[in-house]
Amino acid sequence: MSTLSLKAILLPFAVLGATLPAQADEGQWQPYQLPQLKSELKRIGITIPAEKLADITKHPMNTIVSLGGCSASFVSTDGLVVTNHHCAYGAIQRNSTTAHNYIANGFLAKTRAEELPAGSNQLIYVTDKVENVTDRVLKGLSASLSGRERSEQVEERIKQLIAECEQDKDYRCTVPSFHRGLEYYRIRQLMIRDVRLVYAPTESIGNFGGDIDNFEWPRQTGDFSFLRAYVGKDGRPADPSPDNVPYHSKDFLVVSAEGLVNGDPILLAGYPGRTSRYKLPVEIRFARDATYPKYVAEATADLDVIAQATKGNAEWGVRYANVVKSINNGLKKTQGLLDGFNRKDIAAIKDSQDAEFRQWLAKQPDTAKNNALMADLDAVIAADMALSEQQSAYNVATSSDLLRSARTLYRLALEQQKPDAKREAGYQQRDLSFIKARLSRLEQSFISEVDQARWKAALQRYQKRAAAEHPPALDALLPNADAIAGLYQKSELADTAKRLAWIGKDADSMTKSDDAILQLAIKLNDVAMSLENRRKEVDGNLERVIPQYMQAVIAWKKSQGKPVYPDANSTLRVTYGTVAPYSPRDGISKGPFTTVEGIVEKTTGKEPFDSPKALLDAIKEKRYGGFRDAALGTVPVNFLSSADTTGGNSGSAVMNKRGELVGLNFDSTYESVTKDWYFDPAITRAIHVDIRYMLWVMKEVDHADNLLKEMTIKYPAKKK
Amino acid sequence: MSTLSLKAILLPFAVLGATLPAQADEGQWQPYQLPQLKSELKRIGITIPAEKLADITKHPMNTIVSLGGCSASFVSTDGLVVTNHHCAYGAIQRNSTTAHNYIANGFLAKTRAEELPAGSNQLIYVTDKVENVTDRVLKGLSASLSGRERSEQVEERIKQLIAECEQDKDYRCTVPSFHRGLEYYRIRQLMIRDVRLVYAPTESIGNFGGDIDNFEWPRQTGDFSFLRAYVGKDGRPADPSPDNVPYHSKDFLVVSAEGLVNGDPILLAGYPGRTSRYKLPVEIRFARDATYPKYVAEATADLDVIAQATKGNAEWGVRYANVVKSINNGLKKTQGLLDGFNRKDIAAIKDSQDAEFRQWLAKQPDTAKNNALMADLDAVIAADMALSEQQSAYNVATSSDLLRSARTLYRLALEQQKPDAKREAGYQQRDLSFIKARLSRLEQSFISEVDQARWKAALQRYQKRAAAEHPPALDALLPNADAIAGLYQKSELADTAKRLAWIGKDADSMTKSDDAILQLAIKLNDVAMSLENRRKEVDGNLERVIPQYMQAVIAWKKSQGKPVYPDANSTLRVTYGTVAPYSPRDGISKGPFTTVEGIVEKTTGKEPFDSPKALLDAIKEKRYGGFRDAALGTVPVNFLSSADTTGGNSGSAVMNKRGELVGLNFDSTYESVTKDWYFDPAITRAIHVDIRYMLWVMKEVDHADNLLKEMTIKYPAKKK
Numbered sequence A, B: 001m002s003t004l005s006l007k008a009i010l011l012p013f014a015v016l017g018a019t020l021p022a023q024a025d026e027g028q029w030q031p032y033q034l035p036q037l038k039s040e041l042k043r044i045g046i047t048i049p050a051e052k053l054a055d056i057t058k059h060p061m062n063t064i065v066s067l068g069g070c071s072a073s074f075v076s077t078d079g080l081v082v083t084n085h086h087c088a089y090g091a092i093q094r095n096s097t098t099a100h101n102y103i104a105n106g107f108l109a110k111t112r113a114e115e116l117p118a119g120s121n122q123l124i125y126v127t128d129k130v131e132n133v134t135d136r137v138l139k140g141l142s143a144s145l146s147g148r149e150r151s152e153q154v155e156e157r158i159k160q161l162i163a164e165c166e167q168d169k170d171y172r173c174t175v176p177s178f179h180r181g182l183e184y185y186r187i188r189q190l191m192i193r194d195v196r197l198v199y200a201p202t203e204s205i206g207n208f209g210g211d212i213d214n215f216e217w218p219r220q221t222g223d224f225s226f227l228r229a230y231v232g233k234d235g236r237p238a239d240p241s242p243d244n245v246p247y248h249s250k251d252f253l254v255v256s257a258e259g260l261v262n263g264d265p266i267l268l269a270g271y272p273g274r275t276s277r278y279k280l281p282v283e284i285r286f287a288r289d290a291t292y293p294k295y296v297a298e299a300t301a302d303l304d305v306i307a308q309a310t311k312g313n314a315e316w317g318v319r320y321a322n323v324v325k326s327i328n329n330g331l332k333k334t335q336g337l338l339d340g341f342n343r344k345d346i347a348a349i350k351d352s353q354d355a356e357f358r359q360w361l362a363k364q365p366d367t368a369k370n371n372a373l374m375a376d377l378d379a380v381i382a383a384d385m386a387l388s389e390q391q392s393a394y395n396v397a398t399s400s401d402l403l404r405s406a407r408t409l410y411r412l413a414l415e416q417q418k419p420d421a422k423r424e425a426g427y428q429q430r431d432l433s434f435i436k437a438r439l440s441r442l443e444q445s446f447i448s449e450v451d452q453a454r455w456k457a458a459l460q461r462y463q464k465r466a467a468a469e470h471p472p473a474l475d476a477l478l479p480n481a482d483a484i485a486g487l488y489q490k491s492e493l494a495d496t497a498k499r500l501a502w503i504g505k506d507a508d509s510m511t512k513s514d515d516a517i518l519q520l521a522i523k524l525n526d527v528a529m530s531l532e533n534r535r536k537e538v539d540g541n542l543e544r545v546i547p548q549y550m551q552a553v554i555a556w557k558k559s560q561g562k563p564v565y566p567d568a569n570s571t572l573r574v575t576y577g578t579v580a581p582y583s584p585r586d587g588i589s590k591g592p593f594t595t596v597e598g599i600v601e602k603t604t605g606k607e608p609f610d611s612p613k614a615l616l617d618a619i620k621e622k623r624y625g626g627f628r629d630a631a632l633g634t635v636p637v638n639f640l641s642s643a644d645t646t647g648g649n650s651g652s653a654v655m656n657k658r659g660e661l662v663g664l665n666f667d668s669t670y671e672s673v674t675k676d677w678y679f680d681p682a683i684t685r686a687i688h689v690d691i692r693y694m695l696w697v698m699k700e701v702d703h704a705d706n707l708l709k710e711m712t713i714k715y716p717a718k719k720k
Helices: A003-010 A031-044 A050-054 A089-095 A134-138 A147-165 A281-310 A314-319 A321-343 A346-362 A367-397 A401-415 A429-445 A448-463 A481-489 A496-501 A507-512 A516-559 A596-602 A613-620 A670-676 A691-701 A705-710 B003-010 B031-044 B050-054 B089-095 B134-138 B147-165 B281-310 B314-319 B321-343 B346-362 B367-397 B401-415 B429-445 B448-463 B481-489 B496-501 B507-512 B516-559 B596-602 B613-620 B670-676 B691-701 B705-710
Strands: A064-066 A071-074 A080-083 A124-132 A171-174 A183-192 A194-200 A225-231 A265-270 A573-578 A588-590 A593-595 A636-641 A653-655 A661-668 A686-690 B064-066 B071-074 B080-083 B124-132 B171-174 B183-192 B194-200 B225-231 B265-270 B573-578 B588-590 B593-595 B636-641 B653-655 B661-668 B686-690
Touching (some): A031 A050, A071 A265, A071 A653, A080 A661, A089 A194, A134 A147, A134 A183, A147 A171, A147 A183, A147 A516, A183 A225, A265 A661, A281 A346, A281 A367, A281 A448, A314 A321, A314 A448, A321 A346, A321 A429, A346 A516, A367 A516, A401 A429, A401 A448, A401 A516, A448 A481, A481 A516, A507 A516, A593 A596, A596 A613, A613 A691, A636 A691, A661 A670, A661 A691, A686 A691, B031 B050, B031 B573, B064 B265, B071 B653, B080 B661, B134 B147, B134 B183, B147 B171, B147 B516, B265 B661, B281 B346, B281 B367, B281 B448, B314 B321, B314 B448, B321 B346, B321 B670, B346 B367, B367 B448, B367 B516, B401 B448, B401 B507, B401 B516, B429 B496, B448 B481, B481 B516, B596 B613, B596 B636, B636 B691, B661 B670, B661 B691
Antiparallel strands (some): A064 A071, A080 A225, A124 A183, A194 A225, A265 A573, A265 A653, A588 B588, A593 A636, A653 A661, A661 A686, B064 B071, B064 B124, B071 B080, B124 B183, B171 B183, B194 B225, B265 B573, B593 B636
């Protein structure tokens, strides 16, 4: 493959700019793409001009922020940010004590002075610049490079692009790839590091239904809370300090208390994490038949081990509650994926799309080149899958939280032997504070005995894996299951202060230490690096081949009149859709709205279905506070839309046709889970909390009048 | 209470004739009442004149027949009758053999000659005359009668009315009471006793979903089949004979293949069994807190005993399959009632209605009389409830199928000592064939060991009941649980021939027999008769007081502009409603239609979700045979309506606004079960099989072209 052919692929960007109708509701669009979808946006009833939406420095896109893993938006000029309750959960938790249990009771700062530090993990990123840097990343790469060399050269160029950008210390910059390496954009984000908790309803509102209702509909969850961005007196990001002042967010979303009705169009903007919409059928089968079933088996076994190990010890149970919650969440999602694959043969759908594509490709010029491309693609993907199996097995074999910490520390020491610019991404100077936070945070969910039990069981499961999955040379280095207790006894890494003390120490002093876990990490380094380097080789090859494939796919879609959006990659995206019910099975329709009466219906008084008395009273007395929906006759709580979302879209602003805030995204239905692979418009629905419920809770239950006053709320015209 | 006051109550019949709007969709109306509902029928869109519907000798009401427990209707001039699959199940079963399994494979007579005898239990009743005989039943009854005397006098008058009517042997006559004794109508029915099985789809269509889907929605059950009425060559009912000819049903329902859409009006005509809409709050609480929980406990325990007793014996299991099915059905219904009472406090609703009524009554003239009436009512109902507890306990204590047979035989012998006209209803000459059939049928679901085990366990449960529930003198007469096996050994009643041989024998020869079970029945006679006589006393009092209460209720309703329908009593009724979905809980809507694709969705290949290949193929190939619904894009299977139905309405014709057949009623949703007590228009839905599904199965799956040709089917105008 010559660089020329790659360049040729990169030239016709017009492909992405075609103004042709998109397939309804599917797509996580880069803002700049929206003018391509003009007629589609108009068709569903969006009145805000596509050109305006396309400019991330203009309203409303300049109000959409990232919390790193969650999305949010500004709702006042004073840096007030609204997001999900579950996105601010860490901030609520860290401020909660037995005396002031803000999880159980909610929290409301009546004045700015009462706002509480959200903690060092709570950052707000404001995207302010997006540049296409594809040329600077890819131009002139030699065709003769190995996969690893290519990967490393691309990595180095990206690091250079980031370093340039981060000259201004107020910013955090990233250069993610789009279309699996076809394009690269440099994204500059103002990183606000003094964030405070302003308001969160009680967990029995914010997490009503808890894990039981997770991914489910009907849903009646008030999954919202408010944070505020603070900066130094100079208006620039600053370390947390009482002297800081609210960030001046000159643009913010106007809130529409009018809400929506069934069929209304919506816009949704946020930072979706990952999707895999352009994977090949073989990759889907690999996930369906290998990755997911193995994950389910591992997670199920791990949950059993945790349950056994923490049994009868309430404190240990609490320590692992979040771990269990997170595994359960992953398990439910993966089970949903498997159920979905079972319900609809997505691989077969992809087969027929793939066949259609290949037929089209066969009719294009350069047959020999195209054939070679497809053969190359198949080979690279086969290598990717085989390596993934070994990486996954390696993770199982080394699944000790303590060992992972040791690995991080040693790897950091090795990288610090190089000049900063040459260090592996993730181990540079700019990453140190994150590493430190991660190594520090471990203590919140770590008990040595439980960690040992989990690792021991995982090691035994690893031994039963097929030989081809075992990474070369690993088995001989692994401890015997019975030796694990001894290793932990001879390690001090479980002590947070001692663990953190290793940060920045050199590799030599580690080699000399008698910490048994650290010694094991050093011993495993060759295997780990070998896997990492093989990953770079495979990734380099993927990044070489996939973009050519994607280029062909884009051309094929263009021939059908369809623009193409890149897979989600945690960058700012816009999706749109309509408020819509769906039919999970014949004879049943779900949604689009739930109502406050549904809360009463579900309330049992037992967590997660316990509701505050003030809320139940307001419902029983029909104190709807002006937020009654005419069609429903009551206050709506959650609603469904056909918008295209994924993890990372939590907290995303749901806007009406004029770009006014009408809700927050917080989940999607169980039947939708397979959308990460294939967007089925018939059943894919995102779950949003209705702005009217938020405003109603603020007014009737929590009396957050200060915030209601601070926001700009458009109330519907009073009916006679 | 003087007869005069009773007479006064009976005079203003105009109350029932008020032409005022009814509460939407509630009501099982006597046909003659329909002109009162004229504006309501018009409002929902019924175009067939109410006056026409009121005349049971005119189309369409003269096409609606009873199968005794089920409803049906004529669909050709040659006596072709359509009803539910589950209503014709006995006929299908009795003709099925290992070689010709019509349950598993379905049955279709391609010619009249191939039609199979439906058996002596399968009768068709054509109502041809309904007379108000209230005067003849009640006039001149002395006010000084005891309850039992009153009951017996009423009974005797009724028997006289029936005997007169049955002078013509072609007819079966009944004199049911309406409004719990306020009115009596004599109903004359042509009784056709040569009925043949014409067509039934396979059970996997006719009972798709089986017990699992019973009372459930979504539903995709093809619960339909066809019978034919045969009469002698003279056109009059005759015993089954090959010489008989099809009954000439000069009127029949035209079939509309056009079907219905959401919101369309429907009419539903049939023979609903029992409802309790006018019971007092105290009666509802008694059912909710005593009768139903006790029934659930008894049924659950009994099912356990049957399961234990038949365990490992496949043949015994089969023998009790229908018993288990029937208990399960009752259990699910009762559980549904308890769930419903739990979900909605119907007693409280009735409390407030009752309070409203009493307030109104207090403002009426004759305060002293009215107060006395209400006090009388409370006392009589208290007596009724106390007696019910003892009767129920008696039934538990004597719950041996064999003992019940012995009781029937001995009671018959005692009654036969009297002239026929004086015998207890149910033991007259006219009842003999039914008694014989019942005593004969026992063998289909009887195994001595199982019957002993059930009785033994029931006796032990009886012993644990509160002392007040034990009928006086009973306990000393009951056998010890350990003595049961001995009793069965010393009885020959388990032998069908020997059991039947006792029919017509005199009481003396029974007293002399050494059959232990028969002897026990004789020994228990005094207690049984005492309960029966106490029941007559209570019923006589109820029949004296309740009509006065109902009269007041009717006047009260009239003051609100509402006509009143009597509780269902297995007589011909008409109900109406619209095709309508419902919301079982917040955020979910169910119905109104299911589709053939839903069958594919549910099909697992395992009973009760196994579907015939021919059906699945037709669906997969989208061979919709002209029965595709435009809105659904496919063939509808079942649909919901808001019509007011109950047990006995199975097989009822569902008609469109013009009185054309568009479906058959066969079930109602789980949430509707409490409708027997209280009709909640928000959630009460009847489940119907769509005519288009029936016709589609007949055309595409079973090729019942002869029947499609025999019926008069109106097909929709072809769309371009």
